[in-house]
Amino acid sequence: MDDMMPVMRRATEQTANLVRGVRDEQLGLPTPCEKFDVKDLISHIEWVAEMFESLARKGPRTVQGPYAGDFPERAERMLAAWSKPEAWEGTSDMGLPMATLPELWLVDMVVHGWDLATATGQEYEPDAEAVARAKRFSDQMVEMGRQRGAFGPPVAVPDDAPPFARLLGLIGRDPAWTP
Template sequence: MSTRMTDLLAAAAERAVLVVQGLPDDLMDAPTPCVEYTVADLANHLYLVVVNFQELAAKQLPDWSQTPDYLHGAWRDAFAAETERLTEAWAAPGSEEGVSPGMGLPARTVGQMALLDLTVHAWDLARATGQPFEPAPETVPELAELLAVMGPTARKTGVLGEPCAAPEDADAFVRLLADSGRDPGWTSPDRG
């Protein structure tokens, strides 16, 4: 039996919250491994993902065309609260069953997509700001499964970049990063 999505999301959220709490204000304009995003842009995107995937867990279709600015006030603490709501939403009976409306994907696959964003974007933010990051070990096989199934379509639609080369001795997470279109050796040009 596979691990419940709520448990996987909780493990990933714990690590993502630590990274978000550690984002320094003076690096919010710094580049990230996601070339189209600064640290602030990516933090805001991750916040939006956490909010919208709560609705998807409830089989509702969020409005992805709206991108509110979440980065004001005590937004880091608010992000932590929203990640708790995300894990609670995926703990609800039926959240992993059936097909997501509007997306036409199995509900568990949709949960895996949230898990991918929480894990990979947390790494992106950590890498961009010089923070350590280790994924929750139990999430890596789940995400490798998702990329094996959804990766080709995600690349065609521009959601993921083309795979990068990973070192021969790379562990499973480094291979996952490379498969998601990230250079596992990326360093901020600001820090050399």
């Protein structure tokens, strides 16, 4: 927990800043995450923040509601919930150790941050430690992620590509995607 919270916070704050940078006229733009336009992507991460907050408090999974435009606030509540040691204890209703769930969050923040930045023309340089952790976790969970629909088919990237490009390719994103 102690070494993960700073990484979670940095990745979350970076994505929250990207959300704050989205203009209303950009909400309908396509993203590299094929099933989402910008508005749907923000709605998705709003729900993920709400769900992860509930899981940290040992509450039920939540259902996704409509776009609310409050991701930064939800993300802060989620981080506050995970800052408590008891959030990391036990097993989730997904069958994963609670201590594993923040890794899922990190993958979402790093990758969906890129999705959002790429779709809206914002600068994005993910935290190197967050990328390394997300890649390590995704390497282990990629098949389960594909089975559950969270990851797409792999996209080929050169072996000497930067770690972030390799992460994107691993989970089904084309690092060369443009709107």
